[in-house]
Amino acid sequence: xxxxxxxxxxxEGHEERKLTDLAARPTRVRHKIIALIxxxxxxxxxxxxxxxxxxxxxxxxxxxxxxxxGFILSAxxxxxxxxxxxxxxxxxxxxxxxxxxxxxxxxxxxTAMQGFVGWLPVASAVATLFxxxxxxxxxxxxxxxxxxxxxxxxxxGAERGTASAIFNSAQxxxxxxxAPLMGWLVHEFGWxxxxxxxxxxGLCGAAIFVRYIHSxxxxxxxxxxxxxxxxAGGGLIHLEEKxxxxxxxxxxxxxxxxxxxxxxxxxxxxxxxxxxxxxYFFVTWFPIYLVKERGLNIVEAGFAAAVPAICGFxxxxxxxxxxxxxxxxxxxxxxxxxxxxxxxxLLATLIIACVWVDAEWLVIVxxxxxxxxxxxxxxxxxxxxxxxxxxxxxxxxxVFNMFGNAAGIVTPIVVGYIxxxxxxxxxxxxxxxxxxxxxxxxxxxxxxxxxxxxxK
Numbered sequence: 001x002x003x004x005x006x007x008x009x010x011x012e013g014h015e016e017r018k019l020t021d022l023a024a025r026p027t028r029v030r031h032k033i034i035a036l037i038x039x040x041x042x043x044x045x046x047x048x049x050x051x052x053x054x055x056x057x058x059x060x061x062x063x064x065x066x067x068x069x070g071f072i073l074s075a076x077x078x079x080x081x082x083x084x085x086x087x088x089x090x091x092x093x094x095x096x097x098x099x100x101x102x103x104x105x106x107x108x109x110x111t112a113m114q115g116f117v118g119w120l121p122v123a124s125a126v127a128t129l130f131x132x133x134x135x136x137x138x139x140x141x142x143x144x145x146x147x148x149x150x151x152x153x154x155x156x157g158a159e160r161g162t163a164s165a166i167f168n169s170a171q172x173x174x175x176x177x178x179a180p181l182m183g184w185l186v187h188e189f190g191w192x193x194x195x196x197x198x199x200x201x202g203l204c205g206a207a208i209f210v211r212y213i214h215s216x217x218x219x220x221x222x223x224x225x226x227x228x229x230x231x232a233g234g235g236l237i238h239l240e241e242k243x244x245x246x247x248x249x250x251x252x253x254x255x256x257x258x259x260x261x262x263x264x265x266x267x268x269x270x271x272x273x274x275x276x277x278x279x280y281f282f283v284t285w286f287p288i289y290l291v292k293e294r295g296l297n298i299v300e301a302g303f304a305a306a307v308p309a310i311c312g313f314x315x316x317x318x319x320x321x322x323x324x325x326x327x328x329x330x331x332x333x334x335x336x337x338x339x340x341x342x343x344x345x346l347l348a349t350l351i352i353a354c355v356w357v358d359a360e361w362l363v364i365v366x367x368x369x370x371x372x373x374x375x376x377x378x379x380x381x382x383x384x385x386x387x388x389x390x391x392x393x394x395x396x397x398x399v400f401n402m403f404g405n406a407a408g409i410v411t412p413i414v415v416g417y418i419x420x421x422x423x424x425x426x427x428x429x430x431x432x433x434x435x436x437x438x439x440x441x442x443x444x445x446x447x448x449x450x451x452x453x454x455x456k
Contacts, residue, residue: 026226029219030154034163036212037147040104041170043205044143046178047111047136047198048076049283051129053182054191056291056301061191062125070416073284075130077408079137084405085256087141088398091149097213100146104206107139112199115192144381145397152385154216156233158328161336164382165320171279172312172375179287179305187299255392259399259453264387267447271341272380272404274442277435278348280411282308282371285419285428293425294360304364311368315375319344323379333450337383340376341443345436347373352433355426377439380404389453396453407435 051058051073059069090099114132117125147167155163178198185193216222216230216237231237259265286308290301319340327336351370354363380400388396415428 026229027221027223029222029226030159030163030216030230032221033150033154033213034166036209037150037167038170038173040205040209041143041147041167042174042177043104043198043202044107044140045171045174045283046182047107047202048140049175049179049287050111050114050182050194050198051133052284052287053179054186054194056288057186057191058129064126066420067416068126069288070412070414070420072126072129072133073412073416074409075133076137076140077280077405077412079134080141081137081402081405081409083138083141084145084398084400084402085395086398088145088395088401091142091145091398092392092395095215096146096149096153097210097215099142100213101206101210103139103142103146104202104209107136108199108202108206110135110139110199111202112196115195115199117192141398141401144401145395148381148384148388148397150213151381152388153236154230155385156230157386158233158324160385161323161327161379161382162317162320164385165316165323165378168378168381169313169316169320169375171283171378172309172316172371175283175309176306176313179309180299180303183299183301183303255395256399259392259396262453264447264450265396265399265453267442267445268380268383268387269400269403270446271439271442272400273407274435274439275345275374275377275380276404276407277411278351278370278374278432280408281415281428281432282312284408284412285415285425286367289425289428292419294363296360304360307364308367308371312371312375315344315372316378317375319376319379320382322376323382333383333386337379337386337450338443341379342377342440344373344375344377345439348377348436349433351436352429355429374436383450386450387452 058064064072087099087103110132114129117128117132148164151160151163151167182194182198185197214220216227227237287301287305290296290304296304322340323336326339327333330336348370350366350373353366357363357366381397384397384400411432414431415425418428418431419425
């Protein structure tokens with residue numbers, strides 16, 4: 001008879017089968033990656049909004065006019081937009097992990113430094129606030145192109161809409177999570193405390209990013225089944241490897257010309273600029289609008305701003321899920337990406353209706369519907385993951401984000417001049433609403449069919 005000494009027992013056989021099943025079943029590391037990207041992007045947007053929350057108290061303390069406030073609010077976007085192309089090129093050249101982690105640490109330090117500005121003479125304070133917010137924008141420049149690279153590397157095409165919607169929805173969740181906290185800090189400890197607390201949280205975020213972000217092909221927790229699944233679906237799992245970075249031809253004028261000469265890319269760039277007009281109104285002037293136009297105090301404004309933010313967050317997730325569902329059912333990028341875009345932007349135009357509304361609660365309802373629609377339409381980064389040339393994922397995202405965040409330069413300044421000249425936000429709301437309609441035109445008429453751009 002054969003010896004049973006070396007034969008596995010029933011319990012041992014069960015464990016072996018369990019281990020085999022686990023080895024064959026794809027891990028879900030990509031879900032942990034997108035969760036971390038979401039948290040980092042939440043901090044990113046919260047740091048952008050610090051002066052929006054602290055702005056009323058800081059303006060009163062420093063004696064700032066609406067025009068001066070508008071320029072300070074725009075300082076971030078000047079640097080952020082101008083540094084997008086260099087930031088994208090750095091990502092392609094040195095990899096996402098090193099560049100992005102350094103960016104988080106730098107923008108957090110510059111955020112914290114703004115808390116010391118209140119102790120300077122008023123003339124110096126205005127200039128110093130502008131410079132520090134400019135430096136925050138410079139440091140944050142690689143963040144969204146970095147997000148796009150991570151999504152392109154970690155997610156198959158059929159999941160990119162949802163993944164991109166998750167990190168993009170952080171712009172709303174940041175105010176849900178941090179606007180009440182920042183409003184409370186201003187009320188209890190003064191406006192400088194906002195910058196110190198947010199800067200400290202950001203430095204912790206940088207350490208967590210370094211610990212957990214890796215290339216898919218080098219991540220210690222991923223198994224072969226998940227790698228195969230991502231790669232089979234079009235995920236660029238080797239995007240972050242040194243060989244791919246060294247081979248990448250990143251910033252050249254010829255590459256820039258190819259991106260800017262393409263009608264599809266120009267339509268996408270125009271659409272992102274227009275949709276970001278609404279974004280930047282929300283993260284710059286919206287809390288101030290609630291205080292100055294609607295008579296709320298800073299704590300009430302912090303909580304009131306969180307309501308549209310929650311709706312924008314829900315809309316962002318819904319738009320991503322809807323887009324990926326349409327892609328699976330139709331196989332058409334055009335239908336999957338553009339349908340939520342059109343529906344969402346039509347809802348967003350309801351922001352104009354606030355011009356004729358007196359009741360504060362109805363203003364919040366209309367703003368909530370508008371930002372829910374904006375969330376549904378926020379698929380620009382999913383589209384970039386679909387269309388960017390494989391060799392230029394970072395640079396393409398940088399150009400895209402440069403155009404999009406030019407709205408961050410224009411919007412705060414234009415609104416500042418409108419409010420300064422008219423004493424009202426009515427024309428400012430019209431300014432924002434019209435750009436929602438231009439977004440639809442840009443994606444439907446200018447961009448044309450959505451497809452991956454091949455370099456010549």
